Amino acid sequence: MLNEIYEYIEQRRDDYLGWLTEFCKIPSVAAQNRGMKESVQYLGNLFESAFEQSPEVLDTGGYPVVFSHLKGDADTILSFYNHYDVQPEEPIELWKTPPFEPTIVDDKIYARGIADNKGNLIARMAAVHAIKEVAGRLPIDIKFIFEGEEEIGSINLGAFAEKNQGKIQSDGCVWEFGYRDADERLQVSLGVKGMLYVELFTKGAKTDLHSAQASIVESPVWRLVWALNLLKDKNEQVLIPGFYDDIAPLTEEDKQLIQHYRLEEDNLKKHLEIDAFVNGLTGDKLKNKHIFEPTCNICGIHGGYTGEGSKTVLPSEAFAKIDFRLVPGQSPQKILESLRSYLDDNGFDDIGIRVFGKEDAARTHPSEKIVEAAIETIESYTKQKPNTIPNTPGTGPMYELCQKFGIPSVSFGVGHFASYTHAPNENIRVEDFIDGIKMMAALVLKFGEKMQKVKESSHGDGTNE
Numbered sequence: 001m002l003n004e005i006y007e008y009i010e011q012r013r014d015d016y017l018g019w020l021t022e023f024c025k026i027p028s029v030a031a032q033n034r035g036m037k038e039s040v041q042y043l044g045n046l047f048e049s050a051f052e053q054s055p056e057v058l059d060t061g062g063y064p065v066v067f068s069h070l071k072g073d074a075d076t077i078l079s080f081y082n083h084y085d086v087q088p089e090e091p092i093e094l095w096k097t098p099p100f101e102p103t104i105v106d107d108k109i110y111a112r113g114i115a116d117n118k119g120n121l122i123a124r125m126a127a128v129h130a131i132k133e134v135a136g137r138l139p140i141d142i143k144f145i146f147e148g149e150e151e152i153g154s155i156n157l158g159a160f161a162e163k164n165q166g167k168i169q170s171d172g173c174v175w176e177f178g179y180r181d182a183d184e185r186l187q188v189s190l191g192v193k194g195m196l197y198v199e200l201f202t203k204g205a206k207t208d209l210h211s212a213q214a215s216i217v218e219s220p221v222w223r224l225v226w227a228l229n230l231l232k233d234k235n236e237q238v239l240i241p242g243f244y245d246d247i248a249p250l251t252e253e254d255k256q257l258i259q260h261y262r263l264e265e266d267n268l269k270k271h272l273e274i275d276a277f278v279n280g281l282t283g284d285k286l287k288n289k290h291i292f293e294p295t296c297n298i299c300g301i302h303g304g305y306t307g308e309g310s311k312t313v314l315p316s317e318a319f320a321k322i323d324f325r326l327v328p329g330q331s332p333q334k335i336l337e338s339l340r341s342y343l344d345d346n347g348f349d350d351i352g353i354r355v356f357g358k359e360d361a362a363r364t365h366p367s368e369k370i371v372e373a374a375i376e377t378i379e380s381y382t383k384q385k386p387n388t389i390p391n392t393p394g395t396g397p398m399y400e401l402c403q404k405f406g407i408p409s410v411s412f413g414v415g416h417f418a419s420y421t422h423a424p425n426e427n428i429r430v431e432d433f434i435d436g437i438k439m440m441a442a443l444v445l446k447f448g449e450k451m452q453k454v455k456e457s458s459h460g461d462g463t464n465e
Contacts, residue, residue: 178413
Protein backbone atom coordinates (compact mmCIF):
# COMPACT_ATOMS: atom_id res chain seq x y z
CA MET A 1 0.00 0.00 0.00
CA LEU A 2 2.86 2.40 0.75
CA ASN A 3 3.95 2.53 -2.89
CA GLU A 4 0.38 3.34 -3.89
CA ILE A 5 0.36 6.18 -1.37
CA TYR A 6 3.65 7.50 -2.76
CA GLU A 7 2.21 7.40 -6.29
CA TYR A 8 -0.90 9.23 -5.14
CA ILE A 9 1.21 11.95 -3.50
CA GLU A 10 3.09 12.42 -6.78
CA GLN A 11 -0.20 12.71 -8.64
CA ARG A 12 -1.46 15.31 -6.17
CA ARG A 13 1.82 17.21 -5.68
CA ASP A 14 0.53 20.36 -7.40
CA ASP A 15 -2.57 20.32 -5.20
CA TYR A 16 -0.49 19.94 -2.04
CA LEU A 17 1.85 22.70 -3.15
CA GLY A 18 -1.25 24.80 -3.74
CA TRP A 19 -2.43 24.16 -0.17
CA LEU A 20 0.93 25.39 1.06
CA THR A 21 1.32 28.48 -1.10
CA GLU A 22 -2.23 29.66 -0.42
CA PHE A 23 -1.61 29.27 3.30
CA CYS A 24 1.66 31.20 3.09
CA LYS A 25 -0.10 34.14 1.46
CA ILE A 26 -1.78 34.82 4.81
CA PRO A 27 0.43 37.04 7.05
CA SER A 28 -0.41 35.25 10.29
CA VAL A 29 1.85 37.32 12.55
CA ALA A 30 0.65 36.76 16.11
CA ALA A 31 2.93 39.44 17.53
CA GLN A 32 1.09 42.04 15.45
CA ASN A 33 -2.38 40.43 15.34
CA ARG A 34 -2.28 40.18 11.56
CA GLY A 35 -3.98 37.43 9.57
CA MET A 36 -4.82 35.26 12.55
CA LYS A 37 -8.57 34.94 11.93
CA GLU A 38 -7.92 34.40 8.25
CA SER A 39 -5.52 31.55 9.03
CA VAL A 40 -8.03 29.80 11.28
CA GLN A 41 -10.66 30.17 8.55
CA TYR A 42 -8.28 28.82 5.92
CA LEU A 43 -7.48 25.76 8.02
CA GLY A 44 -11.16 25.17 8.67
CA ASN A 45 -11.92 25.22 4.96
CA LEU A 46 -8.96 22.94 4.23
CA PHE A 47 -10.07 20.35 6.81
CA GLU A 48 -13.56 20.34 5.34
CA SER A 49 -12.19 19.89 1.83
CA ALA A 50 -9.57 17.26 2.72
CA PHE A 51 -11.38 15.24 5.39
CA GLU A 52 -15.04 16.27 5.08
CA GLN A 53 -14.89 17.25 8.72
CA SER A 54 -14.70 20.67 10.31
CA PRO A 55 -12.03 21.12 13.00
CA GLU A 56 -12.81 22.42 16.46
CA VAL A 57 -11.66 25.97 17.16
CA LEU A 58 -10.78 25.88 20.85
CA ASP A 59 -10.45 28.99 22.99
CA THR A 60 -7.18 29.56 24.82
CA GLY A 61 -7.68 33.06 26.17
CA GLY A 62 -5.58 34.27 23.23
CA TYR A 63 -5.41 32.98 19.68
CA PRO A 64 -7.32 29.70 19.39
CA VAL A 65 -6.07 26.16 18.87
CA VAL A 66 -7.36 24.47 15.72
CA PHE A 67 -8.02 20.86 16.73
CA SER A 68 -9.16 17.81 14.81
CA HIS A 69 -9.54 14.17 15.83
CA LEU A 70 -9.80 11.81 12.85
CA LYS A 71 -10.87 8.29 13.75
CA GLY A 72 -8.99 5.22 12.52
CA ASP A 73 -9.29 1.45 12.67
CA ALA A 74 -7.02 0.83 15.67
CA ASP A 75 -7.06 2.34 19.15
CA THR A 76 -3.61 3.88 18.69
CA ILE A 77 -3.47 7.68 18.58
CA LEU A 78 -0.78 9.72 16.82
CA SER A 79 -0.86 13.49 17.31
CA PHE A 80 0.72 16.26 15.27
CA TYR A 81 1.60 19.55 16.95
CA ASN A 82 2.16 22.52 14.66
CA HIS A 83 1.57 26.27 14.74
CA TYR A 84 -0.08 28.57 12.23
CA ASP A 85 1.50 31.81 13.42
CA VAL A 86 4.73 33.13 11.91
CA GLN A 87 7.45 35.62 12.72
CA PRO A 88 7.23 39.25 11.52
CA GLU A 89 8.80 39.69 8.09
CA GLU A 90 11.08 42.62 8.93
CA PRO A 91 13.57 43.68 7.67
CA ILE A 92 11.56 43.64 4.43
CA GLU A 93 14.29 45.31 2.39
CA LEU A 94 16.47 42.19 2.72
CA TRP A 95 13.93 39.90 1.09
CA LYS A 96 14.63 38.94 -2.52
CA THR A 97 10.92 38.19 -3.08
CA PRO A 98 7.80 39.54 -1.30
CA PRO A 99 7.53 37.61 2.01
CA PHE A 100 3.81 36.88 1.66
CA GLU A 101 3.84 36.14 -2.05
CA PRO A 102 5.22 32.58 -2.19
CA THR A 103 7.73 32.40 -5.04
CA ILE A 104 9.61 29.44 -6.52
CA VAL A 105 13.20 30.18 -7.48
CA ASP A 106 15.61 27.34 -8.35
CA ASP A 107 13.31 24.70 -6.85
CA LYS A 108 13.02 26.61 -3.56
CA ILE A 109 9.79 28.19 -2.34
CA TYR A 110 10.39 31.51 -0.58
CA ALA A 111 7.82 32.84 1.91
CA ARG A 112 7.62 33.90 5.55
CA GLY A 113 6.61 30.92 7.67
CA ILE A 114 7.12 28.28 5.01
CA ALA A 115 9.84 26.48 7.00
CA ASP A 116 8.58 27.56 10.42
CA ASN A 117 6.00 26.11 10.43
CA LYS A 118 3.54 26.02 7.54
CA GLY A 119 5.53 23.61 5.36
CA ASN A 120 5.47 20.94 8.05
CA LEU A 121 1.85 21.63 8.98
CA ILE A 122 0.63 21.19 5.40
CA ALA A 123 2.93 18.20 4.74
CA ARG A 124 1.39 16.36 7.67
CA MET A 125 -2.17 17.13 6.62
CA ALA A 126 -1.30 16.03 3.09
CA ALA A 127 0.20 12.75 4.34
CA VAL A 128 -2.92 11.85 6.30
CA HIS A 129 -5.11 12.92 3.36
CA ALA A 130 -3.15 10.66 0.98
CA ILE A 131 -3.48 7.64 3.28
CA LYS A 132 -7.23 8.18 3.63
CA GLU A 133 -7.74 8.63 -0.10
CA VAL A 134 -5.75 5.53 -1.08
CA ALA A 135 -6.87 3.19 1.72
CA GLY A 136 -10.36 4.60 2.18
CA ARG A 137 -9.75 4.81 5.91
CA LEU A 138 -7.03 5.59 8.46
CA PRO A 139 -5.14 2.77 10.20
CA ILE A 140 -4.95 4.69 13.51
CA ASP A 141 -6.49 7.76 15.11
CA ILE A 142 -4.91 11.07 14.12
CA LYS A 143 -5.06 14.27 16.15
CA PHE A 144 -4.02 17.64 14.74
CA ILE A 145 -3.19 20.33 17.32
CA PHE A 146 -2.44 23.66 15.62
CA GLU A 147 -1.48 26.53 17.90
CA GLY A 148 -1.55 30.25 17.10
CA GLU A 149 0.91 31.61 19.68
CA GLU A 150 4.15 29.63 19.33
CA GLU A 151 6.08 32.61 17.96
CA ILE A 152 5.06 34.72 20.96
CA GLY A 153 6.03 32.14 23.57
CA SER A 154 2.96 29.85 23.64
CA ILE A 155 1.70 31.97 26.48
CA ASN A 156 -1.66 30.17 26.78
CA LEU A 157 -0.76 26.64 25.71
CA GLY A 158 0.07 25.31 29.19
CA ALA A 159 -3.33 26.26 30.58
CA PHE A 160 -5.00 24.97 27.42
CA ALA A 161 -3.27 21.59 27.78
CA GLU A 162 -4.27 21.29 31.45
CA LYS A 163 -7.88 22.04 30.56
CA ASN A 164 -7.96 19.70 27.54
CA GLN A 165 -5.92 16.70 28.67
CA GLY A 166 -8.37 14.29 27.08
CA LYS A 167 -8.12 15.98 23.71
CA ILE A 168 -4.33 16.16 23.59
CA GLN A 169 -3.66 12.65 24.92
CA SER A 170 -1.94 10.34 22.43
CA ASP A 171 0.50 7.45 22.18
CA GLY A 172 3.07 9.65 20.48
CA CYS A 173 3.42 13.15 19.06
CA VAL A 174 5.24 14.39 15.98
CA TRP A 175 6.54 17.84 16.91
CA GLU A 176 6.44 20.87 14.66
CA PHE A 177 9.94 21.38 13.24
CA GLY A 178 12.57 19.51 11.27
CA TYR A 179 15.52 20.16 8.97
CA ARG A 180 18.23 18.54 6.90
CA ASP A 181 21.81 19.12 7.97
CA ALA A 182 24.46 20.60 5.69
CA ASP A 183 25.37 17.07 4.50
CA GLU A 184 21.69 16.52 3.49
CA ARG A 185 21.11 14.07 6.33
CA LEU A 186 17.72 14.41 8.00
CA GLN A 187 17.86 15.44 11.63
CA VAL A 188 15.69 13.73 14.24
CA SER A 189 15.30 15.56 17.53
CA LEU A 190 14.04 14.03 20.75
CA GLY A 191 13.55 17.26 22.67
CA VAL A 192 14.01 20.99 23.05
CA LYS A 193 15.77 23.37 25.39
CA GLY A 194 13.72 25.44 27.81
CA MET A 195 13.70 29.21 27.95
CA LEU A 196 13.43 32.26 30.10
CA TYR A 197 12.86 35.38 27.98
CA VAL A 198 13.08 38.72 29.78
CA GLU A 199 13.54 42.39 29.11
CA LEU A 200 15.78 44.40 31.42
CA PHE A 201 14.88 48.07 31.49
CA THR A 202 15.91 51.20 33.33
CA LYS A 203 14.74 54.82 33.48
CA GLY A 204 16.69 58.03 34.08
CA ALA A 205 15.45 61.60 33.69
CA LYS A 206 11.84 62.16 32.67
CA THR A 207 12.92 63.01 29.12
CA ASP A 208 15.92 62.79 26.80
CA LEU A 209 18.43 65.54 27.51
CA HIS A 210 21.26 67.34 25.73
CA SER A 211 24.35 65.17 26.22
CA ALA A 212 26.07 68.07 27.97
CA GLN A 213 23.93 67.09 30.97
CA ALA A 214 25.79 63.75 31.16
CA SER A 215 28.27 65.46 33.47
CA ILE A 216 25.68 65.58 36.26
CA VAL A 217 22.75 63.31 35.21
CA GLU A 218 23.18 59.56 35.30
CA SER A 219 22.80 57.66 32.01
CA PRO A 220 20.32 54.75 32.05
CA VAL A 221 22.21 53.25 29.10
CA TRP A 222 25.39 52.97 31.16
CA ARG A 223 23.38 51.52 34.06
CA LEU A 224 22.04 48.87 31.75
CA VAL A 225 25.46 48.10 30.25
CA TRP A 226 26.99 47.70 33.69
CA ALA A 227 24.17 45.38 34.72
CA LEU A 228 24.55 43.30 31.55
CA ASN A 229 28.26 42.91 32.22
CA LEU A 230 27.35 41.01 35.38
CA LEU A 231 25.50 38.27 33.51
CA LYS A 232 28.18 36.50 31.47
CA ASP A 233 31.97 36.51 31.17
CA LYS A 234 34.06 36.45 28.01
CA ASN A 235 34.42 32.66 28.31
CA GLU A 236 30.64 32.24 27.89
CA GLN A 237 30.07 31.34 31.54
CA VAL A 238 26.82 32.69 33.00
CA LEU A 239 27.61 34.39 36.31
CA ILE A 240 24.20 34.29 38.02
CA PRO A 241 24.74 32.35 41.30
CA GLY A 242 23.35 28.82 41.14
CA PHE A 243 22.68 29.00 37.40
CA TYR A 244 24.25 25.60 36.69
CA ASP A 245 23.44 23.85 39.97
CA ASP A 246 20.28 21.97 38.98
CA ILE A 247 21.30 20.71 35.53
CA ALA A 248 20.39 17.03 35.20
CA PRO A 249 23.41 14.77 34.62
CA LEU A 250 23.74 13.25 31.16
CA THR A 251 22.47 9.72 30.72
CA GLU A 252 24.37 6.99 28.89
CA GLU A 253 21.84 7.35 26.06
CA ASP A 254 22.58 11.09 25.85
CA LYS A 255 26.30 10.42 25.61
CA GLN A 256 25.83 7.78 22.92
CA LEU A 257 23.59 10.03 20.84
CA ILE A 258 25.99 12.95 20.98
CA GLN A 259 28.81 10.66 19.83
CA HIS A 260 26.82 9.86 16.69
CA TYR A 261 25.56 13.43 16.20
CA ARG A 262 27.13 14.96 13.09
CA LEU A 263 27.81 18.70 13.20
CA GLU A 264 29.19 19.83 9.84
CA GLU A 265 31.52 22.48 11.25
CA ASP A 266 33.26 23.59 8.05
CA ASN A 267 30.04 23.78 6.03
CA LEU A 268 28.30 25.67 8.82
CA LYS A 269 31.13 28.20 9.20
CA LYS A 270 31.22 28.72 5.45
CA HIS A 271 27.46 29.21 5.31
CA LEU A 272 27.52 31.70 8.20
CA GLU A 273 30.71 33.37 6.94
CA ILE A 274 32.46 33.10 10.29
CA ASP A 275 36.00 31.94 11.06
CA ALA A 276 35.37 30.05 14.29
CA PHE A 277 32.80 29.13 16.92
CA VAL A 278 32.76 30.55 20.45
CA ASN A 279 35.91 29.94 22.46
CA GLY A 280 37.42 28.29 19.39
CA LEU A 281 35.52 25.08 20.20
CA THR A 282 35.52 22.13 17.83
CA GLY A 283 34.58 18.45 17.87
CA ASP A 284 32.90 16.89 20.89
CA LYS A 285 33.32 20.01 23.03
CA LEU A 286 31.44 22.06 20.45
CA LYS A 287 28.65 19.49 20.15
CA ASN A 288 28.26 19.22 23.90
CA LYS A 289 28.03 22.99 24.29
CA HIS A 290 25.54 23.29 21.44
CA ILE A 291 23.18 20.58 22.68
CA PHE A 292 23.70 20.14 26.41
CA GLU A 293 24.65 23.57 27.80
CA PRO A 294 22.41 26.55 28.63
CA THR A 295 22.93 30.03 27.19
CA CYS A 296 22.50 33.72 28.01
CA ASN A 297 21.93 35.72 24.83
CA ILE A 298 21.19 39.41 24.24
CA CYS A 299 18.53 39.46 21.52
CA GLY A 300 18.47 43.23 21.22
CA ILE A 301 19.52 46.37 23.06
CA HIS A 302 18.22 49.90 22.66
CA GLY A 303 18.63 53.30 24.17
CA GLY A 304 18.66 56.79 22.72
CA TYR A 305 19.48 57.79 19.16
CA THR A 306 20.46 55.07 16.66
CA GLY A 307 19.64 56.77 13.37
CA GLU A 308 21.84 58.23 10.64
CA GLY A 309 24.55 60.71 11.56
CA SER A 310 25.04 62.15 15.04
CA LYS A 311 22.72 63.41 17.71
CA THR A 312 24.21 64.43 21.03
CA VAL A 313 21.63 63.10 23.45
CA LEU A 314 21.47 61.68 26.96
CA PRO A 315 18.72 59.04 26.72
CA SER A 316 16.01 58.87 29.35
CA GLU A 317 15.58 55.09 29.18
CA ALA A 318 17.22 51.89 27.91
CA PHE A 319 16.28 48.26 27.61
CA ALA A 320 17.71 44.90 26.51
CA LYS A 321 15.88 41.73 25.55
CA ILE A 322 17.56 38.56 26.80
CA ASP A 323 16.85 34.88 26.30
CA PHE A 324 18.25 32.11 28.47
CA ARG A 325 18.11 28.71 26.76
CA LEU A 326 17.79 26.15 29.54
CA VAL A 327 18.45 22.42 29.77
CA PRO A 328 16.71 19.64 31.75
CA GLY A 329 16.78 20.31 35.48
CA GLN A 330 16.82 24.09 35.18
CA SER A 331 13.63 25.86 36.27
CA PRO A 332 12.78 29.07 34.37
CA GLN A 333 11.07 30.46 37.48
CA LYS A 334 14.06 29.71 39.70
CA ILE A 335 16.44 31.31 37.19
CA LEU A 336 14.21 34.40 37.11
CA GLU A 337 14.26 34.67 40.91
CA SER A 338 18.05 34.22 40.96
CA LEU A 339 18.44 36.93 38.31
CA ARG A 340 16.39 39.36 40.36
CA SER A 341 18.34 38.63 43.53
CA TYR A 342 21.68 38.87 41.72
CA LEU A 343 20.89 42.30 40.29
CA ASP A 344 19.64 43.53 43.66
CA ASP A 345 22.67 42.21 45.52
CA ASN A 346 24.96 44.09 43.14
CA GLY A 347 23.21 47.44 43.53
CA PHE A 348 20.97 47.24 40.46
CA ASP A 349 17.58 47.07 42.15
CA ASP A 350 16.55 49.95 39.85
CA ILE A 351 16.80 47.64 36.81
CA GLY A 352 13.33 46.39 36.04
CA ILE A 353 12.51 42.94 34.63
CA ARG A 354 9.65 42.19 32.26
CA VAL A 355 9.00 38.50 31.58
CA PHE A 356 7.95 37.52 28.07
CA GLY A 357 8.18 33.74 28.26
CA LYS A 358 9.02 30.75 30.44
CA GLU A 359 9.29 27.21 29.06
CA ASP A 360 10.71 23.99 30.51
CA ALA A 361 13.18 21.80 28.64
CA ALA A 362 11.90 18.46 27.36
CA ARG A 363 13.39 15.16 26.19
CA THR A 364 12.01 11.83 24.98
CA HIS A 365 13.82 8.55 25.59
CA PRO A 366 15.20 7.02 22.37
CA SER A 367 13.55 3.65 23.16
CA GLU A 368 10.02 5.06 22.64
CA LYS A 369 8.08 3.54 19.73
CA ILE A 370 7.49 6.92 18.10
CA VAL A 371 11.27 7.46 18.01
CA GLU A 372 11.93 3.99 16.61
CA ALA A 373 9.25 4.52 13.97
CA ALA A 374 10.69 7.87 12.90
CA ILE A 375 14.27 6.58 12.62
CA GLU A 376 13.26 3.43 10.74
CA THR A 377 11.00 5.40 8.39
CA ILE A 378 13.72 7.90 7.50
CA GLU A 379 16.40 5.24 7.09
CA SER A 380 14.16 3.19 4.81
CA TYR A 381 13.18 6.17 2.66
CA THR A 382 16.51 8.02 2.41
CA LYS A 383 18.84 4.98 2.68
CA GLN A 384 20.74 6.95 5.34
CA LYS A 385 20.65 6.91 9.11
CA PRO A 386 19.22 10.21 10.36
CA ASN A 387 21.25 12.54 12.54
CA THR A 388 19.55 11.86 15.87
CA ILE A 389 20.10 14.27 18.76
CA PRO A 390 18.74 14.34 22.35
CA ASN A 391 17.37 17.85 21.82
CA THR A 392 17.72 20.78 19.48
CA PRO A 393 19.39 24.01 20.64
CA GLY A 394 16.03 25.74 20.18
CA THR A 395 12.91 25.94 22.32
CA GLY A 396 9.22 25.15 22.09
CA PRO A 397 6.30 24.26 24.36
CA MET A 398 6.96 20.53 24.06
CA TYR A 399 7.00 19.86 27.80
CA GLU A 400 3.67 21.62 28.33
CA LEU A 401 1.92 19.55 25.67
CA CYS A 402 3.78 16.22 25.77
CA GLN A 403 6.23 15.13 28.48
CA LYS A 404 4.17 16.72 31.25
CA PHE A 405 1.42 14.23 30.39
CA GLY A 406 3.61 11.25 29.58
CA ILE A 407 3.40 11.69 25.80
CA PRO A 408 6.64 10.90 23.93
CA SER A 409 7.51 13.17 21.01
CA VAL A 410 9.87 13.31 18.06
CA SER A 411 10.73 15.94 15.43
CA PHE A 412 11.68 15.79 11.77
CA GLY A 413 10.46 17.83 8.84
CA VAL A 414 10.79 19.56 5.48
CA GLY A 415 13.35 22.31 6.15
CA HIS A 416 17.05 22.34 5.31
CA PHE A 417 20.14 23.88 6.86
CA ALA A 418 19.72 27.12 4.86
CA SER A 419 15.97 27.56 5.32
CA TYR A 420 16.58 30.91 7.08
CA THR A 421 13.85 30.53 9.68
CA HIS A 422 13.06 33.82 11.47
CA ALA A 423 15.18 35.60 8.84
CA PRO A 424 14.67 37.21 5.42
CA ASN A 425 14.34 34.81 2.48
CA GLU A 426 12.88 31.95 4.50
CA ASN A 427 12.52 28.94 2.20
CA ILE A 428 12.12 25.20 1.73
CA ARG A 429 12.93 23.05 -1.27
CA VAL A 430 10.02 21.69 -3.31
CA GLU A 431 11.33 18.13 -3.29
CA ASP A 432 11.95 18.21 0.46
CA PHE A 433 8.29 19.13 0.89
CA ILE A 434 7.11 16.24 -1.28
CA ASP A 435 9.53 13.82 0.40
CA GLY A 436 8.29 15.07 3.77
CA ILE A 437 4.72 14.16 2.85
CA LYS A 438 5.76 10.68 1.82
CA MET A 439 7.85 10.04 4.93
CA MET A 440 5.11 11.29 7.21
CA ALA A 441 2.63 8.94 5.56
CA ALA A 442 5.10 6.08 6.04
CA LEU A 443 5.55 7.07 9.69
CA VAL A 444 1.80 6.85 10.34
CA LEU A 445 1.75 3.26 9.03
CA LYS A 446 4.98 2.29 10.79
CA PHE A 447 3.90 3.71 14.15
CA GLY A 448 0.55 1.95 13.89
CA GLU A 449 2.29 -1.37 13.24
CA LYS A 450 4.67 -0.95 16.17
CA MET A 451 1.93 0.02 18.61
CA GLN A 452 -0.22 -2.91 17.46
CA LYS A 453 2.62 -5.32 18.23
CA VAL A 454 3.06 -3.75 21.67
CA LYS A 455 -0.63 -4.14 22.48
CA GLU A 456 -0.76 -7.70 21.16
CA SER A 457 2.28 -8.56 23.28
CA SER A 458 0.82 -7.01 26.42
CA HIS A 459 -2.43 -8.93 25.94
CA GLY A 460 -0.53 -12.11 25.23
CA ASP A 461 1.44 -12.06 28.49
CA GLY A 462 -1.61 -11.18 30.54
CA THR A 463 -0.41 -7.78 31.71
CA ASN A 464 -3.66 -6.11 30.69
CA GLU A 465 -5.98 -8.82 31.96
